[in-house]
Amino acid sequence: xxxxxxxxxxxxxxxxxxxxxxxxxxxxxxxxxxxxxxxxxxxxxxxxxxxxxxxxxxxxxxxxxxxxxxxxxxxxxxxxxxxxxxxxxxxxxxxxxxxxxxxxxxxxxxxxxxxxxxxxxxxxxxxxxxxxxxxxxxxxxxxxxxxxxxxxxxxxxxxxxxxxxxxxxxxxxxxxxxxxxxxxxxxxxxxxxxxxxxxxxxxxxxxxxxxxxxxxxxxxxxxxxxxxxxxxxxxxxxxxxxxxxxxxxxxxxxxxxxxxxxxxxxxxxxxxxxxxxxxxxxxxxxxxxxxxxxxxxxxxxxxxxxxxxxxxxxxxxxxxxxxxxxxxxxxxxxxxxxxxxxxxxxxxxxxxxxxxxxxxxxxxxxxxxxxxxxxxxxxxxxxxxxxxxxxxxxxxxxxxxxxxxxxxxxxxxxxxxxxxxxxx
Amino acid sequence: xxxxxxxxxxxxxxxxxxxxxxxxxxxxxxxxxxxxxxxxxxxxxxxxxxxxxxxxxxxxxxxxxxxxxxxxxxxxxxxxxxxxxxxxxxxxxxxxxxxxxxxxxxxxxxxxxxxxxxxxxxxxxxxxxxxxxxxxxxxxxxxxxxxxxxxxxxxxxxxxxxxxxxxxxxxxxxxxxxxxxxxxxxxxxxxx
Numbered sequence: 001x002x003x004x005x006x007x008x009x010x011x012x013x014x015x016x017x018x019x020x021x022x023x024x025x026x027x028x029x030x031x032x033x034x035x036x037x038x039x040x041x042x043x044x045x046x047x048x049x050x051x052x053x054x055x056x057x058x059x060x061x062x063x064x065x066x067x068x069x070x071x072x073x074x075x076x077x078x079x080x081x082x083x084x085x086x087x088x089x090x091x092x093x094x095x096x097x098x099x100x101x102x103x104x105x106x107x108x109x110x111x112x113x114x115x116x117x118x119x120x121x122x123x124x125x126x127x128x129x130x131x132x133x134x135x136x137x138x139x140x141x142x143x144x145x146x147x148x149x150x151x152x153x154x155x156x157x158x159x160x161x162x163x164x165x166x167x168x169x170x171x172x173x174x175x176x177x178x179x180x181x182x183x184x185x186x187x188x189x190x191x192x193x194x195x196x197x198x199x200x201x202x203x204x205x206x207x208x209x210x211x212x213x214x215x216x217x218x219x220x221x222x223x224x225x226x227x228x229x230x231x232x233x234x235x236x237x238x239x240x241x242x243x244x245x246x247x248x249x250x251x252x253x254x255x256x257x258x259x260x261x262x263x264x265x266x267x268x269x270x271x272x273x274x275x276x277x278x279x280x281x282x283x284x285x286x287x288x289x290x291x292x293x294x295x296x297x298x299x300x301x302x303x304x305x306x307x308x309x310x311x312x313x314x315x316x317x318x319x320x321x322x323x324x325x326x327x328x329x330x331x332x333x334x335x336x337x338x339x340x341x342x343x344x345x346x347x348x349x350x351x352x353x354x355x356x357x358x359x360x361x362x363x364x365x366x367x368x369x370x371x372x373x374x375x376x377x378x379x380x381x382x383x384x385x386x387x388x389x390x391x392x393x394x395x396x397x398x399x400x401x402x403x404x405x406x407x408x409x410x411x412x413x414x415x416x417x418x419x420x421x422x423x424x
Numbered sequence: 425x426x427x428x429x430x431x432x433x434x435x436x437x438x439x440x441x442x443x444x445x446x447x448x449x450x451x452x453x454x455x456x457x458x459x460x461x462x463x464x465x466x467x468x469x470x471x472x473x474x475x476x477x478x479x480x481x482x483x484x485x486x487x488x489x490x491x492x493x494x495x496x497x498x499x500x501x502x503x504x505x506x507x508x509x510x511x512x513x514x515x516x517x518x519x520x521x522x523x524x525x526x527x528x529x530x531x532x533x534x535x536x537x538x539x540x541x542x543x544x545x546x547x548x549x550x551x552x553x554x555x556x557x558x559x560x561x562x563x564x565x566x567x568x569x570x571x572x573x574x575x576x577x578x579x580x581x582x583x584x585x586x587x588x589x590x591x592x593x594x595x596x597x598x599x600x601x602x603x604x605x606x607x608x609x610x611x612x613x614x615x616x
Binding site: 112127129134135136137138142145146189191192193194203205209210211213217219220223224261262264266268269270271272273275276277279280281282283284285286287288290291292293294322323324377378379380381382386387390406 | 451452453454456457458459460464465468469470471472473474525529531534535536537539540543544547548552554597598599600601602603604605606607608609610611614615616
């Protein structure tokens with residue numbers, strides 16, 4: 001700031017910032033000597049949080065913030081179970097703000113119940129081999145020397161579908177999350193190894209007990225896959241694949257191989273166990289099992305929330321697509337008769353959450369609200385009735401959306417302001 | 425050194441010039457990473473593709489597999505007859521139904537290649553003791569599961585050569601895999 005002497009206001013601003021930074025909490029009284037004469041600071045009515053060693057080392061949220069993950073689906077296998085195995089855990093979307101899911105709240109899925117591997121990153125290796133000119137093995141240190149990228153990406157579990165039994169948005173949509181991922185592009189390493197012309201697919205494999213492996217098109221590897229060691233500004237968490245996770249932006253969650261230890265470049269679909277699970281009789285349905293379609297959901301107001309009365313509300317929600325960036329989000333407040341353009345909070349990123357808002361005056365009468373989105377490829381999020389019509393199936397309670405369910409989620413608002421699942 | 429990303433056109437030219445030996449005929453840009461030894465590669469190379477080229481030596485048949493199915497604890501989770509346990513069924517419920525797709529997602533019945541069955545037993549079983557089965561034991565258990573689904577006779581021995589040749593009942597009745605390309609819709613003609 002140069003040598004210009006600080007005026008009184010700048011001094012005050014700086015000392016307040018220093019005081020706030022040192023005492024963990026804005027409630028700390030500012031230094032008395034620097035208060036202006038006209039300020040009257042009553043003693044605070046709330047207790048102070050004393051700094052302890054743990055809190056200084058790694059901060060906690062307020063005890064009043066109690067949002068937590070839950071086992072998914074409703075009535076399914078518990079996580080943890082009696083042996084400490086983790087199955088599926090859903091993120092509390094109803095409490096989310098912005099587009100980043102905190103690492104502690106990121107959804108988790110395992111291909112079968114699993115303990116979290118406790119991997120020493122010093123011992124971890126990634127090997128790339130198969131149809132390459134030069135097979136190579138990398139340490140984590142090696143990977144961190146290479147040019148990195150940092151990108152926002154969502155991950156969504158193929159089983160993230162709303163049901164009649166689901167009561168809130170955590171239960172209907174909680175198996176999707178978005179984080180900032182940092183790592184090396186897989187294409188950077190594949191170029192380092194020299195991919196042979198006969199390469200068509202690659203197999204990615206984890207180091208956990210089941211050594212989960214999936215076949216993916218080599219075109220995806222060369223396009224935008226990331227070997228991620230960073231997540232939301234720190235190391236990837238064990239539940240999300242520490243120390244190294246393969247990000248396959250826009251593909252179903254199962255492809256995002258955790259604890260990544262090996263990539264084999266091959267000439268054919270390798271038909272691993274996970275691959276076999278993607279087979280279908282119908283080519284059209286098989287095609288829907290890779291790239292996720294355009295999808296959005298209103299997170300406020302959503303199931304089990306309650307509007308205190310008529311008046312102004314900003315409807316808020318999230319939109320994402322495996323096809324790229326979100327181009328348009330529309331909100332209906334009359335059950336889908338009229339659609340209104342929502343605004344974006346920030347610039348939509350490719351294969352990442354986009355937060356949207358829509359300003360709404362509720363007149364206090366019963367209604368249904370829902371959102372739909374369009375992505376950069378022109379793919380439009382459908383209603384379930386539209387999907388049924390496309391597949392020439394009757395739309396009733398027995399109808400199941402083929403592939404990953406990206407249908408619009410209706411929330412019903414009653415006269416008393418209570419919000420319930422429109423599918424129930 | 426500039427961006428390591430090369431333009432899409434850079435792929436084409438070297439291939440044309442060098443007879444297509446490598447899609448990315450260029451040297452390493454960073455010189456980071458170590459060359460694994462053949463032994464290191466072999467130790468990790470456990471994904472068994474349809475040709476079976478990664479299969480280790482060994483052999484086994486369904487009779488031996490039936491015994492292992494009991495002694496290794498498989499029956500406790502998958503049921504004594506491969507059906508009705510807490511873990512996924514290993515035998516189709518309705519063996520008379522000619523429509524395989526209606527008989528459930530049974531690995532040793534619906535897998536297009538017997539290598540997939542071998543691979544998964546070797547990779548992920550038994551629960552909490554993964555990686556402890558010998559190659560002979562995996563061949564035997566694979567033979568047992570294929571036998572109880574009427575895929576092979578009880579006395580057929582499976583090994584490196586014969587396992588990939590087993591004709592699985594699903595044949596090629598599954599849909600072809602999608603030809604994924606960047607920045608394209610997930611299914612041509614599908615509006616959603």
